[in-house]
Amino acid sequence: MTDLKSPQTDQPTSSFDEVLPAHSAALYREFQAGRVIVRELWDNNRSELVANPLYNLLYNHLSHFRTFYEHLGCLLVFNDEGSFFFLKESSDDEAEEHDENAFRVQVVLLLIGRYFARSGRDLEYLACPDAGLGEQDLVAMGADDEYLEILRAARFEKGLSEALDYLVKRNLMFSSGANRYFLSSAGMHFLEELIREYEQA
Amino acid sequence: MSKRFSTLDTTRLLFDHPKILFRLIERMDRHETRYVRESDLVSEVLAYSSSLSGADRDRVRLAINTENLFRSGLVIDIIKAEGERRLVFQDALINLMRACDASLYQELTDARLRGHLVTLRDVRARLEISSFSEVDPDFTELRDDLNERVSQLIGLLRQNVLRMQSISAQFAELSGDASRAPERFLEFRQNLLEQIVTLYERHIKPTLVFLNPYTRLPDGSNLFETLEAMVRLLETHGDHNLADQLFRSSLSLNALYKPIQAVAHEVEHFLRKTRRGMVQYNAMEHFYGKLRELKGETETLSLRRKWLEGGEFARSTGFLVGLRAQQRPKHYAFGNSPSYYQLLFSELDLRISDLRRKAEVPELQQVEGGGRTARVDVQRINQLYQWLETLELRPTNDLVRELHGRLEGFIPGYRFPDLLAALNRMVNTPPDGFQVVTTNRFRALETSQEATDVSEPASEQFVYRKRRLELQAEKHHD
Numbered sequence: 001m002t003d004l005k006s007p008q009t010d011q012p013t014s015s016f017d018e019v020l021p022a023h024s025a026a027l028y029r030e031f032q033a034g035r036v037i038v039r040e041l042w043d044n045n046r047s048e049l050v051a052n053p054l055y056n057l058l059y060n061h062l063s064h065f066r067t068f069y070e071h072l073g074c075l076l077v078f079n080d081e082g083s084f085f086f087l088k089e090s091s092d093d094e095a096e097e098h099d100e101n102a103f104r105v106q107v108v109l110l111l112i113g114r115y116f117a118r119s120g121r122d123l124e125y126l127a128c129p130d131a132g133l134g135e136q137d138l139v140a141m142g143a144d145d146e147y148l149e150i151l152r153a154a155r156f157e158k159g160l161s162e163a164l165d166y167l168v169k170r171n172l173m174f175s176s177g178a179n180r181y182f183l184s185s186a187g188m189h190f191l192e193e194l195i196r197e198y199e200q201a
Numbered sequence: 202m203s204k205r206f207s208t209l210d211t212t213r214l215l216f217d218h219p220k221i222l223f224r225l226i227e228r229m230d231r232h233e234t235r236y237v238r239e240s241d242l243v244s245e246v247l248a249y250s251s252s253l254s255g256a257d258r259d260r261v262r263l264a265i266n267t268e269n270l271f272r273s274g275l276v277i278d279i280i281k282a283e284g285e286r287r288l289v290f291q292d293a294l295i296n297l298m299r300a301c302d303a304s305l306y307q308e309l310t311d312a313r314l315r316g317h318l319v320t321l322r323d324v325r326a327r328l329e330i331s332s333f334s335e336v337d338p339d340f341t342e343l344r345d346d347l348n349e350r351v352s353q354l355i356g357l358l359r360q361n362v363l364r365m366q367s368i369s370a371q372f373a374e375l376s377g378d379a380s381r382a383p384e385r386f387l388e389f390r391q392n393l394l395e396q397i398v399t400l401y402e403r404h405i406k407p408t409l410v411f412l413n414p415y416t417r418l419p420d421g422s423n424l425f426e427t428l429e430a431m432v433r434l435l436e437t438h439g440d441h442n443l444a445d446q447l448f449r450s451s452l453s454l455n456a457l458y459k460p461i462q463a464v465a466h467e468v469e470h471f472l473r474k475t476r477r478g479m480v481q482y483n484a485m486e487h488f489y490g491k492l493r494e495l496k497g498e499t500e501t502l503s504l505r506r507k508w509l510e511g512g513e514f515a516r517s518t519g520f521l522v523g524l525r526a527q528q529r530p531k532h533y534a535f536g537n538s539p540s541y542y543q544l545l546f547s548e549l550d551l552r553i554s555d556l557r558r559k560a561e562v563p564e565l566q567q568v569e570g571g572g573r574t575a576r577v578d579v580q581r582i583n584q585l586y587q588w589l590e591t592l593e594l595r596p597t598n599d600l601v602r603e604l605h606g607r608l609e610g611f612i613p614g615y616r617f618p619d620l621l622a623a624l625n626r627m628v629n630t631p632p633d634g635f636q637v638v639t640t641n642r643f644r645a646l647e648t649s650q651e652a653t654d655v656s657e658p659a660s661e662q663f664v665y666r667k668r669r670l671e672l673q674a675e676k677h678h679d
Binding site: 031032033034036075086087088089099100101102103104105106107110111113114116117118119120122123146149150153154155170189190191193194195197198199201 | 473480495496
């Protein structure tokens with residue numbers, strides 16, 4: 001890898017040189033918090049989706065970060081269709097607990113998807129900032145005993161608001177206003193995946 | 202093989218192995234009969250029990266045979282016809298079995314509903330000419346009859362509502378093929394529409410009409426009119442107890458209208474779906490069904506199974522598997538560290554000294570937006586300053602938070618603007634021997650949760666630059 005003849009003066013650029021430590025640290029913090037890095041984030045002040053600089057950073061230095069996180073014992077997973085990255089703990093010993101987070105995310109997304117489909121709307125609108133879930137939807141979902149029971153059994157003891165919060169904190173969903181939510185590309189990807197799987201079954 | 206089981210034990214066995222009866226009831230419903238053929242029972246029991254072992258198998262085979270069932274009273278009649286023996290099970294047992302499995306509910310048809318209405322009208326007619334006397338056995342019998350009819354009707358409708366609410370799964374099942382094979386979509390769709398329309402026309406709509414208080418029927422009063430008339434009759438004759446009870450029943454019947462209406466809406470949505478929408482709908486139903494199964498597993502008798510065990514489910518979809526947990530807030534480090542205890546004790550000392558001076562605590566009067574004057578403000582701030590003069594502080598990394606903690610909940614009428622004033626004072630005239638260092642880091646404070654819950658205004662936020670309070674001599678590094 002390194003050029004041994006002139007180690008002092010002409011070090012070949014390491015991939016570390018291309019990334020600012022501050023950016024990398026910011027990225028690490030995001031992953032540490034269990035977040036998913038999506039291509040576009042919701043800007044509350046401008047009320048529009050804006051490009052996520054961290055996503056671009058990852059995208060542009062993909063192999064660097066792959067290796068980097070591999071050294072930390074994790075797997076950087078890139079999902080092209082859903083345009084998101086997430087960090088997967090690759091240790092198998094705690095499989096149970098790791099499935100748990102994924103499962104809870106899936107449960108909430110599935111409940112939202114099912115509610116939405118039953119209400120006669122096209123699921124695409126769930127990922128639309130102007131549409132998504134409104135206050136009435138939240139009331140209707142919160143009034144459904146079966147949903148609440150499932151949420152409770154998935155350890156969302158405070159019910160729907162806690163579950164939505166769980167998604168928002170992970171960038172799987174954005175809040176576009178008081179009691180208004182819509183799915184991020186990552187959240188929507190899950191529902192699309194389910195539909196695809198169903199079609200192929 | 203002369204072993205006999207008591208009625209209780211036989212019933213218990215039937216419910217321990219409910220599949221046998223479930224299947225028999227399904228068959229009964231399919232053939233629309235009121236009996237079970239003995240040969241069906243025998244073959245069902247044999248097929249089912251072959252998977253059981255030893256004593257269990259024998260027990261099932263002995264208990265669930267015609268002889269034992271008849272003697273224990275669970276089979277009430279054995280009819281011999283067309284060369285076969287037909288068993289009529291007790292209605293109560295069958296109904297209980299139906300209650301255990303939503304798919305076994307019989308749909309209410311228009312004809313059945315009408316039947317109930319006609320009986321109720323009949324009861325009403327008899328009530329009109331009744332004596333309303335407690336000693337008249339005709340009346341007391343009629344009253345019992347009325348109670349039974351009404352509760353039966355409510356039970357029936359409730360079951361039906363539960364059944365209808367599981368209609369989404371049924372739709373998914375019906376339209377599964379249609380949505381999966383796009384090239385034959387039109388053909389399937391035709392078929393599907395027919396089935397759904399039947400369901401809607403024959404079951405849902407009649408129930409809706411039946412439960413609509415404004416329905417006009419050509420042949421007489423509708424359900425609610427009938428009930429109301431009976432309530433009035435009972436009231437005029439002073440039987441308020443029964444009148445109230447009937448009134449409450451009519452309320453519960455009325456309440457059933459809404460869920461059925463919701464189902465009707467859903468059917469309507471469904472009929473308007475495109476293929477894409479249908480696939481989405483079905484996919485959601487399909488996976489939701491799996492989730493429901495998992496939930497079912499938590500509803501068994503085991504007390505330990507409280508949570509969904511979704512590992513397999515999560516892995517099967519593969520989405521975000523291995524996602525990190527969110528960091529939990531770090532708990533207080535009750536460690537052995539001397540500095541931790543020193544901090545704790547000094548904080549306690551300060552709080553105690555605050556409490557000792559409780560009598561001198563200034564009361565900052567609530568100043569509301571309208572009536573505030575500069576004079577009040579000045580007076581208010583002065584009071585606060587006097588308190589601050591005598592406030593003992595220790596070096597801290599976050600003076601603002603420290604001050605807030607010392608003032609909030611301690612000084613009546615304290616608000617964020619007071620903190621601002623206090624801070625201003627601290628920065629300009631720091632306590633003796635201290636200096637205030639203003640950093641460029643920002644922090645935010647919120648009014649404490651309990652306070653906002655009670656009085657309901659949106660929780661206030663105070664964004665501030667972090668300030669350190671340091672001993673003057675010391676050159677402190679952060």
